[in-house]
Amino acid sequence: MKTTTIKRTFATIAILACTTTANAQKKKNDYVPLFNGVNSQGWHLATGKPFPEKGWVIKDGVITIQASGGKEAATYGDIVTDKLYSAFDLVFDFKLTPGANSGVKYFVTLDEKTTGSAIGLEYQVLDDELHPDAKLGRDGDRTLSSLYDLIKGEKPKSIIKPIGEWNHGRIIVYPNNHVEHYLNGVKVLEYERGSAAFEALVAQSKYAKWPHFGEAKKGHILLQDHGNEVSFKNIKIKELD
Numbered sequence: 001m002k003t004t005t006i007k008r009t010f011a012t013i014a015i016l017a018c019t020t021t022a023n024a025q026k027k028k029n030d031y032v033p034l035f036n037g038v039n040s041q042g043w044h045l046a047t048g049k050p051f052p053e054k055g056w057v058i059k060d061g062v063i064t065i066q067a068s069g070g071k072e073a074a075t076y077g078d079i080v081t082d083k084l085y086s087a088f089d090l091v092f093d094f095k096l097t098p099g100a101n102s103g104v105k106y107f108v109t110l111d112e113k114t115t116g117s118a119i120g121l122e123y124q125v126l127d128d129e130l131h132p133d134a135k136l137g138r139d140g141d142r143t144l145s146s147l148y149d150l151i152k153g154e155k156p157k158s159i160i161k162p163i164g165e166w167n168h169g170r171i172i173v174y175p176n177n178h179v180e181h182y183l184n185g186v187k188v189l190e191y192e193r194g195s196a197a198f199e200a201l202v203a204q205s206k207y208a209k210w211p212h213f214g215e216a217k218k219g220h221i222l223l224q225d226h227g228n229e230v231s232f233k234n235i236k237i238k239e240l241d
Contacts, residue, residue, distance in 0.1 A: 037061035105221035
């Protein structure tokens, strides 16, 4: 084989190797769908049972929990991802009906064996104007985009889309346990999981009775059935190293 041919062969191999590495890195850094918009693949009930035949309706790329009286997981039930996650960047769109309540929870372990909604850190999804929960808790920590019952989501009213329109939520959990909530592109809160400040907040919350609440190394992502009609779409996640 001539020297020129050998050089060209090695150059081709190098290019292919670089392309393969670049494609792998791109794939690693991409968001992947948690909800495929067509069926319930990747999800099941928080009770451990299969995805329910009624209550959670999937149509036109949207998943909707139907109204059932306003109680936590009393009729259809919360749904959780089959997979567990640790550090991640989660994005989702949600649409509320008047007076509705729901939530997107993370680090859900299902160890608490609750009778109502499963326990986890919660990005609150709520109609602040009409649902009474907005006025409960401490200092607004049960309002839209808040870390439910722990930290208020500080957002200007101007960024909140009206009831019946789509809002965009985002939760980032970094490998160092720093967490951020966003609403429609605006960061509304941040905290450190497992820090002294975090544990102090838990100690004065409804979660105080569960040791090490919110500090699991990994957990499910959960969509809450709170008995009100709420829709979700474009649910995607990117795992972080």
